[in-house]
Amino acid sequence: MKKHNFSAGPSILSEYTIKNSAAAVTDFEGTGLSILEVSHRGKEFVAVCEEARARVKELLDVPAGYDVVFLGGGASLQFCMAPFNLLNNKASYLDTGTWASNAIKEAKLFGEVDVVASSKDANYTFIPKDYKVGKDSDYFHFTSNNTIFGTEMRYDPDCDVRLVCDMSSDIFSRPVDISKYDLIYAGAQKNLAPAGVTLAIVREGALGHVERAIPTMLDYRTHIKKESMFNTPPVFPIYAALQTLKWYKDLGGLTVIEKINLEKAAILYDEIDRNKLFRGTVATEDRSIMNVCFVMNDEYKELESGFGAFASAAGMVGIKGHRSVGGFRASLYNAMPKSSVEALIAIMQEFEKQN
Amino acid sequence: MKKHNFSAGPSILSEYTIKNSAAAVTDFEGTGLSILEVSHRGKEFVAVCEEARARVKELLDVPAGYDVVFLGGGASLQFCMAPFNLLNNKASYLDTGTWASNAIKEAKLFGEVDVVASSKDANYTFIPKDYKVGKDSDYFHFTSNNTIFGTEMRYDPDCDVRLVCDMSSDIFSRPVDISKYDLIYAGAQKNLAPAGVTLAIVREGALGHVERAIPTMLDYRTHIKKESMFNTPPVFPIYAALQTLKWYKDLGGLTVIEKINLEKAAILYDEIDRNKLFRGTVATEDRSIMNVCFVMNDEYKELESGFGAFASAAGMVGIKGHRSVGGFRASLYNAMPKSSVEALIAIMQEFEKQN
Numbered sequence: 001m002k003k004h005n006f007s008a009g010p011s012i013l014s015e016y017t018i019k020n021s022a023a024a025v026t027d028f029e030g031t032g033l034s035i036l037e038v039s040h041r042g043k044e045f046v047a048v049c050e051e052a053r054a055r056v057k058e059l060l061d062v063p064a065g066y067d068v069v070f071l072g073g074g075a076s077l078q079f080c081m082a083p084f085n086l087l088n089n090k091a092s093y094l095d096t097g098t099w100a101s102n103a104i105k106e107a108k109l110f111g112e113v114d115v116v117a118s119s120k121d122a123n124y125t126f127i128p129k130d131y132k133v134g135k136d137s138d139y140f141h142f143t144s145n146n147t148i149f150g151t152e153m154r155y156d157p158d159c160d161v162r163l164v165c166d167m168s169s170d171i172f173s174r175p176v177d178i179s180k181y182d183l184i185y186a187g188a189q190k191n192l193a194p195a196g197v198t199l200a201i202v203r204e205g206a207l208g209h210v211e212r213a214i215p216t217m218l219d220y221r222t223h224i225k226k227e228s229m230f231n232t233p234p235v236f237p238i239y240a241a242l243q244t245l246k247w248y249k250d251l252g253g254l255t256v257i258e259k260i261n262l263e264k265a266a267i268l269y270d271e272i273d274r275n276k277l278f279r280g281t282v283a284t285e286d287r288s289i290m291n292v293c294f295v296m297n298d299e300y301k302e303l304e305s306g307f308g309a310f311a312s313a314a315g316m317v318g319i320k321g322h323r324s325v326g327g328f329r330a331s332l333y334n335a336m337p338k339s340s341v342e343a344l345i346a347i348m349q350e351f352e353k354q355n
Numbered sequence: 356m357k358k359h360n361f362s363a364g365p366s367i368l369s370e371y372t373i374k375n376s377a378a379a380v381t382d383f384e385g386t387g388l389s390i391l392e393v394s395h396r397g398k399e400f401v402a403v404c405e406e407a408r409a410r411v412k413e414l415l416d417v418p419a420g421y422d423v424v425f426l427g428g429g430a431s432l433q434f435c436m437a438p439f440n441l442l443n444n445k446a447s448y449l450d451t452g453t454w455a456s457n458a459i460k461e462a463k464l465f466g467e468v469d470v471v472a473s474s475k476d477a478n479y480t481f482i483p484k485d486y487k488v489g490k491d492s493d494y495f496h497f498t499s500n501n502t503i504f505g506t507e508m509r510y511d512p513d514c515d516v517r518l519v520c521d522m523s524s525d526i527f528s529r530p531v532d533i534s535k536y537d538l539i540y541a542g543a544q545k546n547l548a549p550a551g552v553t554l555a556i557v558r559e560g561a562l563g564h565v566e567r568a569i570p571t572m573l574d575y576r577t578h579i580k581k582e583s584m585f586n587t588p589p590v591f592p593i594y595a596a597l598q599t600l601k602w603y604k605d606l607g608g609l610t611v612i613e614k615i616n617l618e619k620a621a622i623l624y625d626e627i628d629r630n631k632l633f634r635g636t637v638a639t640e641d642r643s644i645m646n647v648c649f650v651m652n653d654e655y656k657e658l659e660s661g662f663g664a665f666a667s668a669a670g671m672v673g674i675k676g677h678r679s680v681g682g683f684r685a686s687l688y689n690a691m692p693k694s695s696v697e698a699l700i701a702i703m704q705e706f707e708k709q710n
Binding site: 012 | 356357358360362363364365366367368372373376377380381386387388389390391392393394395397426427428429430431432434435457460461464542544548549550551552568570571572573585586587588589590591592595672673
């Protein structure tokens with residue numbers, strides 16, 4: 001049976017990425033060796049890493065003065081790396097969910113943190129809009145997409161201070177005005193690669209302004225200077241990332257990809273709004289096009305586990321909602337085909353008919 | 356042509372590891388999904404991670420009171436994590452090479468560092484033996500195998516203070532008396548898995564004694580408490596690690612593996628000592644059984660590039676020595692078959708005959 005992978009992350013990757021990655025595990029570009037056992041300093045992999053960085057720059061139209069690096073450790077490590085490198089006295093954070101809140105916790109180890117707004121009291125069902133970032137902040141940090149709660153800031157905010165963004169779950173889902181940002185980081189395991197690598201895009205001028213000593217591995221300058229080769233990088237995830245980046249180019253780039261993403265999300269939200277059994281969980285204007293969260297309407301609550309089993313039997317994988325929200329979550333990352341979204345909608349309609 | 360992979364790391368993995376890893380990229384244990392796109396919280400991968408941790412404990416005979424965790428970020432990140440978690444006032448370090456020296460540099464950010472001995476002036480060609488670790492040190496750190504220079508401490512030293520070891524390039528090459536250690540860490544890309552995951556074995560009682568605030572991701576307790584699932588772990592490298600651990604068990608465990616490793620190293624060192632063209636670079640008693648470093652004898656120096664090309668043409672991969680040593684380095688990790696070592700020896704003998 002065909003599986004439709006709606007997992008929130010690690011999540012669906014393109015067939016192109018998976019096919020080429022599997023081939024490289026058996027034979028890496030004619031070397032006679034597996035990608036799993038080649039030196040990261042061999043010319044074949046150095047070329048892979050360079051091309052992957054160049055393609056990130058091309059796809060996101062990264063201006064001059066920015067560096068792109070691949071790091072180990074996951075986006076959670078960035079929660080401390082960002083303040084390690086950028087926080088002198090005070091930073092401003094927008095609290096829009098679990099990950100934003102985790103980032104705030106780490107920043108507090110490094111200086112004063114001004115939480116400019118939070119939707120925590122409403123279980124993060126909306127993105128606060130009425131907030132002000134103090135000009136005395138070293139930077140303003142936000143999370144563009146809240147994987148757990150299904151809200152998204154699908155725009156690049158104007159800001160008087162340095163702008164830092166955790167784009168883990170919606171990077172490459174739309175064109176971004178990189179010039180507004182000083183630091184963007186993203187765990188790869190949604191729209192890029194298997195788990196194990198984190199992408200960072202750093203404005204060179206943003207670094208070197210803090211007085212503290214920074215451990216070598218936590219200093220962005222270390223990795224920029226050595227072009228992601230200071231220590232052994234996560235070779236295989238970077239190889240897989242390159243495949244995804246090639247596929248994105250072939251699709252037509254981020255403008256095309258955003259259009260497809262908007263269509264996929266629209267048909268699913270339309271069904272949630274139409275179907276008597278379900279309702280969305282977040283403010284309509286803040287709905288994420290990556291993670292679609294929905295629950296049973298109150299009068300059908302007892303059908304929740306029934307729908308879960310029904311969907312699962314039809315090949316839907318990973319649609320159980322996070323325990324913080326309950327209900328269901330369908331993650332529609334770039335690699336998710338529209339046909340899978342249509343298959344989910346058909347299941348929702350069928351379940352409605354039966355009940 | 357059959358390739359013989361003598362790379363220093365990332366390095367040769369067993370055919371068993373590569374074959375099973377490739378299969379999982381196509382279909383992960385019958386889920387109909389790739390290992391690259393499954394949730395780390397799905398029951399299938401949770402079982403993989405648990406089994407991998409259990410097998411590390413079994414293979415190394417880890418006593419009660421120790422935890423085994425898989426971390427991202429590489430062993431270089433451990434250079435700061437160790438002092439973050441363990442250094443209150445002073446730590447002692449043995450300087451036996453580039454990586455030991457890098458670890459020392461990081462520790463200095465956290466407190467006083469006593470370098471008890473160093474062989475730097477002799478280009479790290481031996482392991483210093485005449486040193487004393489002060490009882491006022493929070494811990495003593497050493498590097499069991501020096502990948503670049505080809506020296507190894509193939510024993511577990513007695514020590515009056517906590518013992519910390521970077522075993523990146525010889526873990527699983529022999530049985531280890533874990534009970535002597537408080538922290539062992541090892542980048543996986545030599546004897547365990549592809550690059551992207553680091554193994555740590557931590558004595559529970561060693562943690563919680565420093566006063567500084569530790570960033571969440573750099574606190575071993577975070578990962579111990581969540582059984583390596585605090586954040587998304589490097590899923591695929593952990594899967595590959597499990598395959599290697601199964602293969603080690605099938606081989607008969609670490610006593611058998613050490614015997615094979617000693618044999619492989621002995622025949623190559625014997626050839627280096629016998630062959631008029633070559634000589635080893637380090638003190639005989641400190642020779643590593645993992646990384647065999649050798650150079651041309653002075654009177655044959657001009658043959659160096661010729662031998663490199665000759666070996667390469669015969670399928671030998673990765674035997675160029677590190678620039679700090681020059682000459683050649685044949686890494687004989689666990690997955691290296693004796694037949695490949697014999698093939699290299701045959702090439703050395705053939706080249707001797709021709710010259």
